[in-house]
Amino acid sequence: MTGWVVLLFILAGVFILLGLVDQRKFWWMTTAWQYRNPEANEPSDSSLALGRFSMFAMAVMSIIAAVLVMDAQRSMDEQKNRRPTTGVSFPSFLSTTPTPDADKAKTYSRSEVRKKAEAVAAKLVGELVFNVRPIITTESDDNLRHKERKGKDKYTKDGWEYTEYELTNRKGKYPVCLTVREPGPLHDGRWRIDSAKVRNGRC
Structure with missing residues (x-):
């Protein structure tokens, strides 16, 4: 110019x-x-x-x-x-403000784990069976871990299948058990989740 x-x-x-x-x-x-x-x-x-x-x-x-x-x-x-004002990290000894602990900020409390698990359960009801695991994986964000646990009696007398998922915070604390009731072999043509319930404690 x-x-x-x-x-x-x-x-x-x-x-x-x-x-x-x-x-x-x-x-x-x-x-x-x-x-x-x-x-x-x-x-x-x-x-x-x-x-x-x-x-x-x-x-x-x-x-x-x-x-x-x-x-x-x-x-x-x-x-x-002009220097960028975001995305720049400085050594801790040059910083005048305390750096927040990202691990603590993202760790759910007991009530938060329960609340999140109940939200996941409500979302599962009425969904197709093959959408259960993707939904739990998506809804269980970085702050929530999940692990599938099969119940002792996989099939009941009425033909329903129960699958249990153990949810904890990202440190593995405050477990809750999410029990999903799915149509079994006796429910031909029915492929949607009947119910999903949450209880405190490990599965």
């Missing part, structure tokens, strides 16, 4: 010089030759004055344009040189 600034200032200087010269002589030097009878086509004083004013106006416009270009260049340079 520096080249544009220089060019605009040069143009401004040229327009100023053209405005300062004798406009009548300038007309005779540059335009009169185009006419067969120049004396009959010589411009009036008001027309020459308007031409002088136009030259000064063009000079002012060139200067304004150059200033705007300089300002835009300055803004771009400041943006490039």
